[in-house]
Amino acid sequence: MDAPSSIITLTTDFGLDDFFVGAMKGVILSINPSITIVDITHTIRPHDIRDAAFTLAQAYGEFPSGTIHVVVVDPGVGSSRKPILLTTSRYAFIGPDNGVFSFIYAEEEIEHIIHITADQYFRQPISQTFHGRDIFAPTAAWLSKGIDPTCFGPPLTDVVKFDLPRPRAISPTHVRGHVIHIDRFGNLITNLTSKDVPPEAARSGTRFIINDHTITRFQSHFAEAPPGEPFAILGSTGRWEIAINQDSAAERLNASVDTPIDVIKT
Amino acid sequence: MDAPSSIITLTTDFGLDDFFVGAMKGVILSINPSITIVDITHTIRPHDIRDAAFTLAQAYGEFPSGTIHVVVVDPGVGSSRKPILLTTSRYAFIGPDNGVFSFIYAEEEIEHIIHITADQYFRQPISQTFHGRDIFAPTAAWLSKGIDPTCFGPPLTDVVKFDLPRPRAISPTHVRGHVIHIDRFGNLITNLTSKDVPPEAARSGTRFIINDHTITRFQSHFAEAPPGEPFAILGSTGRWEIAINQDSAAERLNASVDTPIDVIKT
Amino acid sequence: MDAPSSIITLTTDFGLDDFFVGAMKGVILSINPSITIVDITHTIRPHDIRDAAFTLAQAYGEFPSGTIHVVVVDPGVGSSRKPILLTTSRYAFIGPDNGVFSFIYAEEEIEHIIHITADQYFRQPISQTFHGRDIFAPTAAWLSKGIDPTCFGPPLTDVVKFDLPRPRAISPTHVRGHVIHIDRFGNLITNLTSKDVPPEAARSGTRFIINDHTITRFQSHFAEAPPGEPFAILGSTGRWEIAINQDSAAERLNASVDTPIDVIKT
Numbered sequence: 001m002d003a004p005s006s007i008i009t010l011t012t013d014f015g016l017d018d019f020f021v022g023a024m025k026g027v028i029l030s031i032n033p034s035i036t037i038v039d040i041t042h043t044i045r046p047h048d049i050r051d052a053a054f055t056l057a058q059a060y061g062e063f064p065s066g067t068i069h070v071v072v073v074d075p076g077v078g079s080s081r082k083p084i085l086l087t088t089s090r091y092a093f094i095g096p097d098n099g100v101f102s103f104i105y106a107e108e109e110i111e112h113i114i115h116i117t118a119d120q121y122f123r124q125p126i127s128q129t130f131h132g133r134d135i136f137a138p139t140a141a142w143l144s145k146g147i148d149p150t151c152f153g154p155p156l157t158d159v160v161k162f163d164l165p166r167p168r169a170i171s172p173t174h175v176r177g178h179v180i181h182i183d184r185f186g187n188l189i190t191n192l193t194s195k196d197v198p199p200e201a202a203r204s205g206t207r208f209i210i211n212d213h214t215i216t217r218f219q220s221h222f223a224e225a226p227p228g229e230p231f232a233i234l235g236s237t238g239r240w241e242i243a244i245n246q247d248s249a250a251e252r253l254n255a256s257v258d259t260p261i262d263v264i265k266t
Numbered sequence: 267m268d269a270p271s272s273i274i275t276l277t278t279d280f281g282l283d284d285f286f287v288g289a290m291k292g293v294i295l296s297i298n299p300s301i302t303i304v305d306i307t308h309t310i311r312p313h314d315i316r317d318a319a320f321t322l323a324q325a326y327g328e329f330p331s332g333t334i335h336v337v338v339v340d341p342g343v344g345s346s347r348k349p350i351l352l353t354t355s356r357y358a359f360i361g362p363d364n365g366v367f368s369f370i371y372a373e374e375e376i377e378h379i380i381h382i383t384a385d386q387y388f389r390q391p392i393s394q395t396f397h398g399r400d401i402f403a404p405t406a407a408w409l410s411k412g413i414d415p416t417c418f419g420p421p422l423t424d425v426v427k428f429d430l431p432r433p434r435a436i437s438p439t440h441v442r443g444h445v446i447h448i449d450r451f452g453n454l455i456t457n458l459t460s461k462d463v464p465p466e467a468a469r470s471g472t473r474f475i476i477n478d479h480t481i482t483r484f485q486s487h488f489a490e491a492p493p494g495e496p497f498a499i500l501g502s503t504g505r506w507e508i509a510i511n512q513d514s515a516a517e518r519l520n521a522s523v524d525t526p527i528d529v530i531k532t
Numbered sequence: 533m534d535a536p537s538s539i540i541t542l543t544t545d546f547g548l549d550d551f552f553v554g555a556m557k558g559v560i561l562s563i564n565p566s567i568t569i570v571d572i573t574h575t576i577r578p579h580d581i582r583d584a585a586f587t588l589a590q591a592y593g594e595f596p597s598g599t600i601h602v603v604v605v606d607p608g609v610g611s612s613r614k615p616i617l618l619t620t621s622r623y624a625f626i627g628p629d630n631g632v633f634s635f636i637y638a639e640e641e642i643e644h645i646i647h648i649t650a651d652q653y654f655r656q657p658i659s660q661t662f663h664g665r666d667i668f669a670p671t672a673a674w675l676s677k678g679i680d681p682t683c684f685g686p687p688l689t690d691v692v693k694f695d696l697p698r699p700r701a702i703s704p705t706h707v708r709g710h711v712i713h714i715d716r717f718g719n720l721i722t723n724l725t726s727k728d729v730p731p732e733a734a735r736s737g738t739r740f741i742i743n744d745h746t747i748t749r750f751q752s753h754f755a756e757a758p759p760g761e762p763f764a765i766l767g768s769t770g771r772w773e774i775a776i777n778q779d780s781a782a783e784r785l786n787a788s789v790d791t792p793i794d795v796i797k798t
Contacts, residue, residue, distance in 0.1 A: 030596040
């Protein structure tokens with residue numbers, strides 16, 4: 001990693017109603033008062049490691065080189081799951097070794113994977129239920145002060161990754177993908193990219209089928225779509241989305257994360 | 267506008283659960299790492315341009331001179347609606363030309379209205395569905411670095427404004443206003459100001475009528491009102507509000523945005 | 533208090549949907565543009581002074597010396613309840629004199645209690661319904677600029693405190709406590725600490741009884757507990773909690789704030 005920037009991002013399932021996020025920020029600022037802390041989100045569905053991994057993957061690359069990304073979606077807190085620190089050429093990532101960094105392993109070249117054990121950097125006493133405050137926050141803050149990543153513990157080789165949801169070719173003209181995220185507007189973000197379904201599909205009779213609904217309309221943006229009619233759109237994350245103009249495609253099509261979506265090309 | 271301060275505010279309907287806000291902040295900080303980003307709110311009701319306009323109007327004037335206010339409530343993203351940049355003597359405003367700045371046009375003297383077209387400042391590639399990240403965030407960040415407003419594109423003369431909801435005199439003793447916002451506490455904020463109903467009305471038998479409920483009680487603050495009884499109060503935005511002490515006037519009076527409220531003066 | 537740091541924290545019941553928090557931040561930044569503002573939470577249940585006091589108590593001590601903690605849960609705004617400023621050796625606290633600082637009085641040695649009256653520091657005009665913006669925010673900002681605490685008004689001796697919920701010994705082997713907070717995960721945080729029930733209780737047949745459910749399982753962390761079975765855990769705030777692995781103990785045990793919890797020691 002380059003020299004750390006003065007930015008730490010937080011992605012957690014702690015919600016916004018409790019003292020958890022405030023306590024983490026206090027710990028960070030006590031160690032490095034000049035840091036800038038940016039909330040990615042704190043409302044990952046409780047314990048939803050896959051959604052945390054997806055959300056981090058959509059945001060981390062927008063930040064300047066040197067940013068430290070902390071993820072605390074950690075149902076195994078206090079168990080034998082390891083606290084880890086990764087570095088790439090541009091960023092550091094800190095969190096539990098439970099799969100939340102699966103997209104990072106797939107997309108980035110990893111420089112270091114460290115098992116965080118250097119408890120001289122931890123908040124004391126260390127609770128068994130709030131490592132966000134006691135381990136991850138202070139490790140991020142000390143890293144931002146210029147402590148070398150290798151000082152936080154020994155290297156690790158084996159880490160936990162979940163299989164990224166990949167589309168599957170059923171036949172030369174049939175690809176099956178899945179919904180991987182539903183956003184605030186009810187848009188269905190799929191794991192289908194322009195590699196699976198090229199942008200030109202919009203002009204060639206390609207169909208998307210989801211829960212027995214066949215979608216043949218393509219749009220390049222939301223506003224011109226007729227009300228109530230679902231359409232396919234190549235979204236801002238580079239993935240195909242199914243959306244309805246000013247309505248929730250998730251509700252209208254009764255879809256949720258993991259719902260299959262079939263693409264029939266012609 | 268004065269020299270830009272180091273503050274950018276954000277008002278959006280992106281919600282807090284997704285990666286959208288984090289991605290915008292990453293883009294801004296990549297261009298200007300020393301900026302202070304302040305969230306006004308990210309939970310404007312999806313696509314509710316009028317509420318975004320109202321919320322901005324209540325907050326923008328509290329910020330120091332040089333603050334850049336970014337609003338992204340943008341159902342027309344990707345269509346022919348224009349991205350614009352306004353400046354007044356104190357502030358800059360950046361967002362879609364869809365009416366979100368209607369209160370600014372009414373309340374401020376505008377120095378520049380710029381159609382944002384200078385794509386050398388945009389994030390590449392530009393999506394058709396997330397101009398918050400790709401156009402508005404980087405434009406705000408470059409403006410905060412001192413780029414002159416006129417460098418972002420050509421001047422515009424015609425902009426989209428919606429009619430501000432104005433009270434109407436039905437007779438010399440009868441004014442009709444409307445609810446324009448309901449706050450977290452269920453208080454009904456109306457478009458009636460002290461110009462329509464002077465503070466002295468509290469001592470003169472003036473009545474407010476909303477949904478067949480007649481309100482004759484006036485309070486100068488919340489705490490002394492008897493429980494359960496609605497009252498009128500000149501609120502912190504300079505507008506008359508209908509409230510119930512520690513209860514929701516919106517629920518009790520079955521009122522919502524646009525519900526008419528009649529004032530009978532004596 | 534030491535010299536003020538450059539940090540102000542905010543704990544309010546204003547919610548995140550309205551302009552209230554943004555307006556407060558604008559006022560603060562207009563006075564001290566280089567301050568760091570940290571949100572503890574803005575979603576205290578409306579008017580819930582006790583929960584505000586609890587939340588502040590869990591977070592304030594994590595912040596660096598010199599931090600100014602502002603609390604605005606203020607159902608008596610505009611009435612005769614006083615705006616106050618407290619200092620301890622490490623921190624300042626600003627908010628209404630309504631009990632929100634009850635834990636601070638119990639846990640800290642107080643240096644100054646000031647009745648905030650120096651209206652040259654207030655935002656003008658002062659509304660009767662939004663002292664967060666008009667009194668508390670500007671007082672905090674001026675304090676952060678180095679104005680001496682005694683300049684904000686005369687000393688106060690009598691302040692409002694509520695009785696902290698303390699466990700009660702029913703017999704030498706029976707202690708009765710209460711639920712004092714329910715967190716996002718549905719964990720029940722009680723007022724029982726290791727002074728009431730030592731950590732060794734886990735090995736000695738101690739039982740917790742709540743709403744006719746008897747709990748004999750103890751865990752040191754969440755992950756190893758069998759699904760669906762409630763257990764006791766000494767939590768990160770130093771208090772005993774009743775939890776269920778990846779489920780809501782509050783829902784399963786039908787418990788809420790103030791629900792009694794009995795401990796039978798053997």
